[in-house]
Amino acid sequence: MSTTFEGLYIAKSGVQAARSSLNITGQNISNVNTAGYTRQRVDQSAIPPSAGKMLYASSGALSGEGVAATGVSQLRNTFLDAQYRTQGAKCGASSALLDGMDSIEQILNESTTDGISAQLGNLLTQLQGMTSNGGGTATESTVRNAASLLTTFFNIAAHNIDATQQKQLGYLQDHAVGQANILMRDIASLNQQIKSANIAGTPALELTDQRNAMIDELSQYMNIRVSEVDNGGVSVKGQPVTDLEISLVDGDGKTIRSLVSNDRYVQLKVETLPPDATYPYGKATVQINKMADPDTYTDLPDSQFVSGEIHGYLQFLNESGEFDGTATRGVGYYKQVLDETARKFAELMNKANSTNDAQDNAPLFAASDGGTAGITAANITIAPGWESDGKGYLRTTRETGNAGDDNSAGTDNIEYMIRLLEGSDAVTIEANGKSVFTGSMQGAVDDISLKLGQDIGSLASQSEADASTLNNIDAGRQEISSVDINEEAISLIQYNQALAASARFMTTADEVLDTIINNMGLAGR
């Protein structure tokens, strides 16, 4: 048997459900352009008749007791989210590495501007000029000027590569790690708020959207995995309230460290180690603290970052290709190969100009301290002996002249130097005992920027492919969770009609009651 006012209650529930649905639809429509907003939907369920607790079975047609709006949920696909984050990490890694390599390419690019290779060509031209004009001071000094300019170009290139390294290190510290720290902290605080809201029964969907946007951004920097963990806490409406955990994972998906666990989080820091045998130009290390002990930082090996911008920056800063057996030719490779080239150049020229068995008594090029040991691209300069001597320091001939005769108009030693610089088998640049390049001196200089060009070319196409895939995944995500005006418009009509119908029913129920109360049993009045 139904109660007297049951119809009114049923109508009321219908109207209320329709109204809250309309409000949610309005919420969706007004957030159509909000970034990261996931469309919401009211979950409705019919209320069953409350006849289950009767002692005796009842008969007759029992109706349910209306509709209940049980909650609001988001339309979001967590699988696509996970895919997006993994891909985002890949994009971040390749774009960070590409940025660093592009900066180096700008320094070494000689397609349209003159650099080391062009200056080497100029030195050769001056040497050739000396053979056909004679050994007078006028032409020896142009050779010296050309050589001096060449050393300047070497110095500038080395200095600029250093500056690039510092710049990328700055980006790692301030941009990648700094941002990641802020995100982890904010996610932890949001976790706390969302959990409290969930316990209180209000789903806090807008905060969840905010948190998802932050997690997406964090995934750019590191390879992370997000999981909802039931820590045996509170259950609301039969569902356990979960904690959000974010962990750093390796290539196989195995957890390495926990980054965020509900409201607790870690912080990262970047340290630079001084140069040593394995890393002749120093090393950048990322350190991590403990959730329980925020003041103690320990090193994280580079291998634990397998993807993300941090990984890209670490590859660029710490890996030196053939020089240390790693896969990426980072800034260390280009520094070392430039140094090797400068050193080899100085060695060849110094030998050609010297007259003693040890082949070092009349060096043309020296390090900035005047000695010939430890010449690098950054410190190569004209040897002090050549600077100060007016004429005749450059040895033009190996023939011993007759007593009292000046035979310096002979050209065989200059030709020898020319051959050293031009000859196609004269120079071998070695890394760890393996040959990186064999060919002429100019070829060695060109090879540096050509290898870089090839690396960048392949990295750029990989990066493009990654970005395109990321875009596709994002399109798929948005297809599901972004607001579709058409659908909301139909919902408006739908719920509007439902509201009108429920209101109509309420009027009908009222009339029914009116008929029963006021118009029934009036016989004989």
Next chain:
Amino acid sequence: MGMIASQYKTRLNQSLKALSDANIRATNYRSFNKPSDDPFAAARTFQVRREAEQNENYQSNLSSVQSALKSAESTVQLVSEIVSNANSTRICGGITGTMTKDTRAPIVKELQSMRASILTDMNAKFSDQYLFGGAGSGAPPFSVDGDGNLLYRGVNVDTGVNTNGASAVIPGSSSPTQILFGKENAGLFNGYTIAVQTGGAGSVSVSGNDITVTLGAGHATKGDLEEALQNGLGAALAAAGKPTEGMDFSKITVAGNAEDAAATASAAISDKVSLDDLAGEGVYVDLGFGLQFNADGSVVPQSAYDASLPGIAFLGYGMNGDGVPNNVYSLLGKISDMLDSDNVSMSTIQPYLDSLKQAESNLTTQTSAIGAKETFLDSTQTYLEDVSENLTAKDNDVEYVEPSDAIIDWMTQQFCYQACLQMGTNILQPTLMDFLK
């Protein structure tokens, strides 16, 4: 809605980027602006650039050498004319045994002025360098000593004696040690040999004609050798009973850096220089023949162009079996001296006149050799110019794109971009809202 809008934005930006790239290419027509744009084109371009620079260097070397050679040719012709004039019947051709001193006097004068002309001509300079000096530098190659003998770079062209004194060149692994005995000791050390060794205490000893210098361990530099000779040689010679009259030991020097190690071997001391070597001296210029070097560091002659013109090859050098010089200057001098004396006999003067005729034909040979060199250089020049053209064409091929291709590409990109913009109005559609009241 949001998805469609953001996808459209991405596509539009991509199209705009492609348009911008095509724009750059249509303005500078380069196929790449940095190696990463097209690594293979970049590699070929750098290679071609190097080859083109090399070729330019060869061409500039060639033109320097050609100008020097032309200048040398006209000088040699002048000298040749002088010598053939000297051989003409007017002068040497007309010498008979019956001429009086008065008839000989104008000939003597003429011969002497010819000598002076030849000396000036052979010291000609071209662009700051002496044409006929070979590998010599600094002073003019030809000079005359106090006795009127012709010296080529300090060496008497008739006898081969170096007026700068005797020397001994001790062979060494990387560079020989040269001991110079100085002008002041001219002729005094001839016939000795000197041996340098290390070990034990330093000492100098002489036995027979052999001088042995022992340098103590750790004191085996050139400077030490010089010191040992300056201080110890005199005593050693005296001890061996050898004459030391007139020797100035302080003038003995060792060439090169004093800190370098001295070579240990032996060599003869001599003041004679090989005139053949001097006449065959080479100064090599790279004209793109594939420069090669021997193991000892000398240039392989066929792999470069020899631009040296040693003066004594033109004027002649040395003496024949009877003591008659081959050299034009010396001959003219000797002939004019004989004519100037009171008695002239044809039998004594005839060998000199014959040698003068020989020298004239030598000069003619040398002149035609220069002509042959010029022809060779001309054909090399044509070859190098061809190579240069080919390299320019090759560079254009790899480094630049066809202007027509670049412009068509740019117009296509423009069209794509316009189409993308127009699509926008169709994609960003009206929604149902526009149709509801």
